[in-house]
Amino acid sequence: MSDTFRFYPSLTPLLPTTPRGSSRILQQFSIPGLSISDFPRKSLNFPQKIGVSGGKVWALAAWNQEGPLQDLDDSPVSVELKPISSDTQFDRILGEAQQLEESVAIVWMATWCRKCIYLKPKLEKLAAEYYPRLRFYCVDVNTVPHKLVARAAVTKMPTIQLWKDSKKQAEVIGGHKAYFVVNEVREMIENECAM
Structure with missing residues (x-):
């Protein structure tokens, strides 16, 4: 098992940042019948950073077993013409x-x-x-x-x-x-x- 918690690539990121440098929501997606117990708590040092609310699963910031990942870039991936x-x-x-x-x-x-x-x-x-x-x-x-x-x-x-x-x-x-x-x-x- 990997040291870093990862979402499957098919899950689309939403809401990339929140104001004033607070934790960012990296991933939010909906999977019918999913609960927080479906996530492997042992592979994360910060299980409180993952939650399920109204059928939506969310994760705050990016974490691995050593702590938060530091080099998250806020620049856009693409800019509409x-x-x-x-x-x-x-x-x-x-x-x-x-x-x-x-x-x-x-x-x-x-x-x-x-x-x-x-x-x-x-x-x-x-x-x-x-x-x-x-x-x-x-x-x-x-x-x-x-x-x-x-x-x-x-x-x-x-x-x-x-x-x-x-x-x-x-x-x-x-x-x-x-x-x-x-x-x-x-x-x-x-x-x-x-x-």
Whole structure:
């Protein structure tokens, strides 16, 4: 038996943190007919950290036999790409970024584009790496005026652009494997943000 208490991978984590540094709820899930006696108390030094309430099992913090695990990271795993739906919204986002002297990454995609659909979650994970210093947005080229797409000079999907001072600084056209595109986007961000 392992020294560390683990939940089965199929159980989904909910409620990642609580305010003011108190213990965090790492896992909460529902299993019909489950009670606290179903958990092996001998493998835990802190059985009071696990409970069952209303058919929900919860665990506070992350514990092993030596005590709490220290290096729990609060950064997000992925950040949803915020949609841009009009040219006025596009101009407002670029204006806000210019005032804050920040760059923004804009992903131009289409709902019919399979590569776009496959790439989006990978870009959301990449966005988490740069959160909050770089904001990522997405534009569905089928829902915005064509003049906005033409203004950005987008001809292929997906296209990932880096904008600063209301000007396009660099772009990556994602017509190949997703991991290549993500690496190229990362390199583009690092090169442009280092200047």
